[in-house]
Amino acid sequence: MANKSKKFRAALxxxxxxxxxxxxxxxxxxxxxxxxxxxxxxxxxxxxxxDTRKNDQQIRGAVVLxxxxxxxxxxxxxxxxxxxxxxxxxxxxxxxxxxxxxxxQGGWFDFDVVVATPDMMGQVGRLGRVLGPKGLxxxxxxxxxxxxVTRAVEEIKAGKVTYRADKQGNIHVPIGKVSFDDQKxxxxxxxxxxxxxxxxxxxAKGQYIKNLSVASTFGPGVKVDPSSL
Numbered sequence: 001m002a003n004k005s006k007k008f009r010a011a012l013x014x015x016x017x018x019x020x021x022x023x024x025x026x027x028x029x030x031x032x033x034x035x036x037x038x039x040x041x042x043x044x045x046x047x048x049x050x051d052t053r054k055n056d057q058q059i060r061g062a063v064v065l066x067x068x069x070x071x072x073x074x075x076x077x078x079x080x081x082x083x084x085x086x087x088x089x090x091x092x093x094x095x096x097x098x099x100x101x102x103x104x105q106g107g108w109f110d111f112d113v114v115v116a117t118p119d120m121m122g123q124v125g126r127l128g129r130v131l132g133p134k135g136l137x138x139x140x141x142x143x144x145x146x147x148x149v150t151r152a153v154e155e156i157k158a159g160k161v162t163y164r165a166d167k168q169g170n171i172h173v174p175i176g177k178v179s180f181d182d183q184k185x186x187x188x189x190x191x192x193x194x195x196x197x198x199x200x201x202x203x204a205k206g207q208y209i210k211n212l213s214v215a216s217t218f219g220p221g222v223k224v225d226p227s228s229l
Contacts, residue, residue: 007035012220022228023193026214027185029222031178039070040178040217044189044224046196047211048169050204057201059165062142065191067184068159070177075156076100078116078124078138083149087115090153101127109134115144115152135164163195169210171196178216189214193229 011033021029027042034040050057076094077087078101087095094100094111097120104127114131116124116138124131124138131137138144142162146152163173175188200208213221 008218008220011035015220015222017223020223020225023189023214023224024182024186024228026222026224027182027189030214030216030219031182034178034216034219036178036216036218040219041070041174042176042178042180042185042214042216043172043174044192044212044214045221046171046209048165048171048196048204049207049210050165050169050201052165052167052169054203056203059171059196059199059201060139060141060163061195061199062144062160062162063191063195064155065159065161065175065188067176067180067188069161069174069188070180071174073112073156073160074110075153076111076114077149077153078114078120079149080117080120083117083147087149087153090150091157092149092153097123104130109136111136113144113156114138115146115149115156117147117149118145121145135162161192163192175214190229193226 014033015029030042048059050059052058074093077084077092078097079087079095080097084095101123114136121138128137140146143152143155161173163171165171173192175192176185209226212224212226214224215221
């Protein structure tokens with residue numbers, strides 16, 4: 001831990017904490033100060049001026065990043081009959097009904113995203129207590145409760161990410177890996193930013209984007225000027 005802290009402090013010294021960098025400058029700096037011994041993820045973080053306790057100020061959705069996240073998502077689909085066959089053909093890693101539900105109830109979580117057809121939600125709903133806390137519960141707002149399982153699976157595999165404002169109004173979204181080309185990271189960042197800006201609730205008052213930063217897995221956050229996007 002001491003070694004990690006030393007590396008973190010060294011990285012932090014290269015960041016002007018009071019400065020809001022352009023998105024392009026921030027991404028370049030994040031890559032420069034990254035010290036992980038693996039291909040770290042890069043994530044953007046928003047602090048928004050919203051009150052998520054109010055139904056008209058909740059923000060949640062999904063978007064396909066043009067260059068993906070650099071991570072292959074393992075997709076589990078609850079479907080039956082022809083829809084199960086469609087999911088398998090689309091590249092889903094796991095497809096099934098009761099047998100998958102029982103495995104999950106038993107503590108199995110070797111998947112990253114859960115998709116379900118509407119007719120399966122009665123069964124999937126009973127898994128809410130175990131899937132919900134992990135952010136894995138299918139939801140129509142993120143396109144994971146759908147009859148178009150082919151599209152859902154293909155989009156997830158192509159780099160679809162979900163976003164959701166937490167109780168404090170924060171949103172964290174991965175935009176790629178340190179190994180990504182700067183332009184690809186910037187384009188992914190731009191797509192996320194556009195979505196967040198458009199999602200501003202009409203009931204939200206005052207400053208909407210209070211803080212925006214970007215960071216690698218272990219690295220310090222670098223403040224970004226929203227107007228640069």
